[in-house]
Amino acid sequence: MKKQLLFFIAFLWFGTGFSQTTISYIQDSKEAFTLESIKNADFKKYEKPINNGLNNGVYWFRISNLSSKKNTIQIPNYRIYKAKLYQGNKTVNPIEKERFLTFQTESNATIYIKVTATREALIPIEVQKTSVFLKKEKGSFLFIGFYYGFAFVIILINLFYYINFKEVTFLYYALFLMMISLGFLISDGIFLLYEVSQKIINSIEVFNHFLVVVFSMLFASSxxxxxxxxxxxxxFVLVLCGFVLLFGCTFLITDNHVYYVIMELFVFTTLIYYWTVALILFKKNLFTKVFVVAYFFILVLGISFYVTKLLGIPVLITINQLKFGGFFEMVLLSFAVIYRMKTLQVENTKMREEIVLYSKEIKSLSEELKKTSESPVSILMEANLSAREQKILHLISEGKTNKEIAEQLNISVNTVKYHVKNIYDKLNIKSRREAQNIAISL
Structure with a gap:
């Protein structure tokens, strides 16, 4: 009985091992192989996705020991769009309207695939039973829908706050998040699903990455x-933006992938620059600390997903892992932007109340001085306030809010905040006693 049990276990073990699908590959840098000659080539065992960076060109794959007749072979990289699959003496055409290059076979005979990598040589090969593939795709679409639905809600919330509070930081973050989500749509193969041509996808991708840099500059600065x-x-960042646009357009014109790689390096140089600046300002306030933490995850994951594969560096993550970092960044930065707005509102309210108080005291002193025959000295001249600052100071003394001042003077709320801060500094007001010593004329 023992021997029979051991024999049965051994049969299962070796049977499973022998039936396991085998994938091997060979690089055809000179494009010398044909379907007949490739069968005698010295293939290497395929253990993980090929990641040879700029060493692109033609790669042949051999898939054997298929356990099922109905199989689906997919190359989940939206930049791989040229491939031919041969099984027996037949050519199998790719399935239409799929997110990535996908083939289905009806036989367990050995398969040969000729893949042409015109961009970076990142070639993942996935072989699954068709039934398993279909279930996996349903799960992928469910997660895709959840992520973009969540991102859409966050974008709407930020636009709502912008409309209500006239704070441009919300608008910049909404636009920044829109561009990041568009980049994910490209990587998810959604444009290929709707049969958008590769040339148009390349153009969308280049200008998407350019706008990511632009809106990251506006958001981070604000x-x-x-x-x-x-x-x-x-x-400095505008110069980087110029390089991104220059090399991106050069890539589109020449179709030389090297220019795209250079463009991408400038994109992430910009993002790293803003994270470094935030790190320098780390101790300034709480919302800067939140920015450093939230930006760090999406930055590291973004470099690992977008840059490493261009250079052939074996630090790869999946688009889903990048999206998990995106979830964290969206939630954290959205709360941080709201917290920052409330903090600045409290500070500005306090500053406005102090300036209103000082303005009233100055007005009272001026009235007292007018009762005497002494010639007063204008505090406005001593403080060297501009005409705009004098007008804002006058409106503050009337008890108007920043929003009301902005509407009356036809300027933005941020500009009002800037002038209020300058008034506070120029008057050098720290106590009532100092204010009483100021001789002014209004």
């Missing part, structure tokens, strides 16, 4: 208030 700390930082 959120971190970089104009108060590094007012010239925008000039």
């Amino acid at each position: 959120y971190l208030q970089l104009d108060n700390y590094y007012p010239k930082s925008k000039h």
Whole structure:
């Protein structure tokens, strides 16, 4: 009985081992192989996705020991769009309206696939029973729908806050998130699903990455208030934006993948720059700390997903892992933007109340001085307030809010906030006693 049991276990073990699908590959850099000659080639065992960076060109794959007749072979990389599958003496055409290049076979005979990588040589091969593949695709679409639904809600919330509070940071973040989501749509193969041509996809991808840089600049500058700390930082980033657009357009014109790689390096140089600036300002306030943490995850995952495969660096993550980082970043940064707005509102309200108080005291002093024959000295001249600042100071003394001032002067709320801060600094007001010593003329 023992021997029979051991024999049965051994049969199952070796039977499973022998029936396991085998995948092997060979690079055909000179494109010398034909379907007949490739059968005698010295293939290497395929253990993980080929990741040879710029070493692109033609790769042959051999798939044998198929356990089922009905199989689905997919290459889940939207940049691989040229491949031919041979089984026996027949050519199997790819299935239409799939997210990635997909083939279905009706035999368990040995398969040969000729793949042409015109971009980076990242070639994942997935072989599954057709029934298993269909179930997996349903799960993938469920997760895809959940992610984009969640992103859409976050975008709407930020647009709602922008409309209600006139705070452009919400608008910039909504646009930034829209561009990131568009990039994910491309990587998910959604455009291929709707049979958009590869040339159009390349154009969308280039301008999408350019707009990611633009809106990341606007969002980070507004959120971190970089104009108060590094007012010239925008000039540096504008140069980077120019390089992104230059190399992106050059790639579209020449179809030389090297220019795309250079463009992508400039894209992530911009993102790394803003994260580094936030790290320098880490101790300034809480919402800067939140920015550093939230941005770190999406930045590291983005580099691992987009950049490493271009250079052939074996640090690969999946699009779903990148989306999980996106979930975390969306939730954290959305709350951080709201917290930042409330904090600034409290600070501005306090500053406005103080300036209103000081303005009333100044007005009272001015009235007292007018009763005497002494010639008063204008505090506005001593403080060197601009005409705009004098007008805003006058409106503040009337008890108007920043929003009301902005509407009356036809300027943005942020501009009002900027002038209010300058008034506070220029008057050098710290106590009532100091204010009483100021001789002014209004």
